[in-house]
Amino acid sequence: MGSRPVTRRLRLAVTGVALIAPLLFVAYVIASGPATIRISIDRSAFSTTSITVAVGQPVTLVIENRDFIDHEWIVGDDAVHAAHRTGSEPLHGTRATEVSIPALETARTTITFAERGTFAFICHLPGHEGYGMRGIVIVD
Ligand SMILES: [Cu+2]
Numbered sequence: 001m002g003s004r005p006v007t008r009r010l011r012l013a014v015t016g017v018a019l020i021a022p023l024l025f026v027a028y029v030i031a032s033g034p035a036t037i038r039i040s041i042d043r044s045a046f047s048t049t050s051i052t053v054a055v056g057q058p059v060t061l062v063i064e065n066r067d068f069i070d071h072e073w074i075v076g077d078d079a080v081h082a083a084h085r086t087g088s089e090p091l092h093g094t095r096a097t098e099v100s101i102p103a104l105e106t107a108r109t110t111i112t113f114a115e116r117g118t119f120a121f122i123c124h125l126p127g128h129e130g131y132g133m134r135g136i137v138i139v140d
Contacts, residue, residue: 036060050135060136062106064101
Protein backbone atom coordinates (compact mmCIF):
# COMPACT_ATOMS: atom_id res chain seq x y z
CA MET A 1 0.00 0.00 0.00
CA GLY A 2 2.85 2.33 0.79
CA SER A 3 4.12 2.36 -2.82
CA ARG A 4 1.01 3.90 -4.31
CA PRO A 5 1.59 7.51 -3.22
CA VAL A 6 5.19 7.21 -4.36
CA THR A 7 4.07 6.04 -7.82
CA ARG A 8 1.59 8.89 -8.01
CA ARG A 9 4.22 11.42 -6.97
CA LEU A 10 6.60 10.01 -9.57
CA ARG A 11 3.90 10.26 -12.26
CA LEU A 12 3.24 13.88 -11.28
CA ALA A 13 6.95 14.66 -11.40
CA VAL A 14 7.33 13.07 -14.83
CA THR A 15 4.30 14.97 -16.09
CA GLY A 16 5.70 18.19 -14.68
CA VAL A 17 9.05 17.69 -16.42
CA ALA A 18 7.27 16.83 -19.68
CA LEU A 19 5.31 20.08 -19.47
CA ILE A 20 8.18 22.32 -18.41
CA ALA A 21 10.98 20.97 -20.63
CA PRO A 22 9.65 22.46 -23.90
CA LEU A 23 9.15 25.83 -22.20
CA LEU A 24 12.70 25.78 -20.88
CA PHE A 25 13.99 24.95 -24.35
CA VAL A 26 12.07 27.84 -25.93
CA ALA A 27 13.33 30.17 -23.20
CA TYR A 28 16.88 28.98 -23.83
CA VAL A 29 16.62 29.59 -27.58
CA ILE A 30 15.18 33.07 -27.04
CA ALA A 31 17.75 33.97 -24.38
CA SER A 32 20.71 32.65 -26.32
CA GLY A 33 19.68 34.31 -29.60
CA PRO A 34 21.20 33.31 -32.89
CA ALA A 35 24.38 31.29 -32.82
CA THR A 36 27.29 33.27 -34.27
CA ILE A 37 29.84 31.87 -36.67
CA ARG A 38 32.85 33.93 -37.72
CA ILE A 39 34.54 33.44 -41.05
CA SER A 40 37.45 35.41 -42.37
CA ILE A 41 38.81 35.68 -45.87
CA ASP A 42 42.56 35.91 -46.41
CA ARG A 43 44.29 35.76 -49.80
CA SER A 44 41.07 34.55 -51.46
CA ALA A 45 40.56 31.68 -49.03
CA PHE A 46 37.79 31.16 -46.48
CA SER A 47 39.16 30.49 -42.98
CA THR A 48 36.75 27.58 -42.66
CA THR A 49 35.32 25.38 -45.37
CA SER A 50 32.87 23.36 -43.27
CA ILE A 51 30.19 24.84 -41.03
CA THR A 52 27.59 22.87 -39.10
CA VAL A 53 24.35 24.56 -38.06
CA ALA A 54 21.16 23.38 -36.39
CA VAL A 55 18.06 23.09 -38.52
CA GLY A 56 15.45 25.72 -37.65
CA GLN A 57 17.78 27.78 -35.46
CA PRO A 58 18.90 31.24 -36.60
CA VAL A 59 22.61 31.55 -37.17
CA THR A 60 24.45 34.83 -37.67
CA LEU A 61 27.48 34.73 -39.92
CA VAL A 62 30.09 37.43 -39.46
CA ILE A 63 32.30 37.40 -42.54
CA GLU A 64 35.46 39.49 -42.43
CA ASN A 65 37.16 40.21 -45.72
CA ARG A 66 40.84 40.94 -45.01
CA ASP A 67 41.71 41.15 -48.70
CA PHE A 68 42.12 44.25 -50.86
CA ILE A 69 39.58 42.84 -53.33
CA ASP A 70 35.84 42.17 -52.99
CA HIS A 71 34.39 38.75 -52.29
CA GLU A 72 31.00 37.04 -51.94
CA TRP A 73 29.52 34.39 -49.69
CA ILE A 74 26.62 32.68 -51.39
CA VAL A 75 24.99 29.57 -49.93
CA GLY A 76 22.37 27.42 -51.60
CA ASP A 77 21.55 24.35 -53.60
CA ASP A 78 22.89 23.42 -57.03
CA ALA A 79 20.33 25.61 -58.81
CA VAL A 80 21.40 28.70 -56.84
CA HIS A 81 25.05 28.15 -57.72
CA ALA A 82 24.31 27.37 -61.36
CA ALA A 83 22.46 30.71 -61.63
CA HIS A 84 25.34 32.62 -60.03
CA ARG A 85 28.00 31.01 -62.20
CA THR A 86 26.37 32.60 -65.22
CA GLY A 87 24.75 35.54 -63.44
CA SER A 88 25.60 39.19 -63.83
CA GLU A 89 24.28 40.61 -60.55
CA PRO A 90 27.13 42.87 -59.40
CA LEU A 91 26.13 43.14 -55.73
CA HIS A 92 24.02 41.16 -53.32
CA GLY A 93 22.29 42.39 -50.25
CA THR A 94 18.59 41.68 -50.31
CA ARG A 95 18.89 37.92 -49.75
CA ALA A 96 20.33 36.71 -46.46
CA THR A 97 21.92 33.77 -48.26
CA GLU A 98 23.78 35.99 -50.76
CA VAL A 99 26.31 38.35 -49.24
CA SER A 100 28.74 40.77 -50.87
CA ILE A 101 31.77 41.61 -48.76
CA PRO A 102 33.70 44.63 -50.06
CA ALA A 103 37.46 44.75 -49.65
CA LEU A 104 38.58 45.17 -46.03
CA GLU A 105 35.00 45.15 -44.71
CA THR A 106 32.93 42.82 -42.56
CA ALA A 107 29.44 41.67 -43.51
CA ARG A 108 26.80 40.08 -41.30
CA THR A 109 23.84 37.95 -42.22
CA THR A 110 21.36 35.90 -40.22
CA ILE A 111 19.94 32.76 -41.77
CA THR A 112 17.55 30.11 -40.50
CA PHE A 113 18.04 26.92 -42.47
CA ALA A 114 14.63 25.27 -42.65
CA GLU A 115 15.70 21.90 -44.01
CA ARG A 116 18.43 19.42 -43.28
CA GLY A 117 21.09 18.85 -45.87
CA THR A 118 24.48 19.93 -47.14
CA PHE A 119 24.68 23.19 -49.04
CA ALA A 120 27.72 24.65 -50.74
CA PHE A 121 28.87 28.21 -50.08
CA ILE A 122 30.88 29.77 -52.87
CA CYS A 123 32.35 33.09 -53.91
CA HIS A 124 31.12 33.56 -57.47
CA LEU A 125 33.26 36.50 -58.48
CA PRO A 126 35.11 35.59 -61.68
CA GLY A 127 37.76 32.96 -61.08
CA HIS A 128 37.27 32.76 -57.31
CA GLU A 129 35.43 29.42 -57.19
CA GLY A 130 38.09 27.87 -59.42
CA TYR A 131 40.74 29.26 -57.09
CA GLY A 132 39.09 27.35 -54.25
CA MET A 133 36.71 29.81 -52.60
CA ARG A 134 34.10 27.28 -51.59
CA GLY A 135 32.93 25.27 -48.61
CA ILE A 136 29.88 23.54 -47.18
CA VAL A 137 27.18 24.23 -44.63
CA ILE A 138 25.89 21.08 -42.97
CA VAL A 139 22.37 21.59 -41.62
CA ASP A 140 21.54 18.95 -39.03
CU1 LIG B 1 36.05 35.82 -53.83
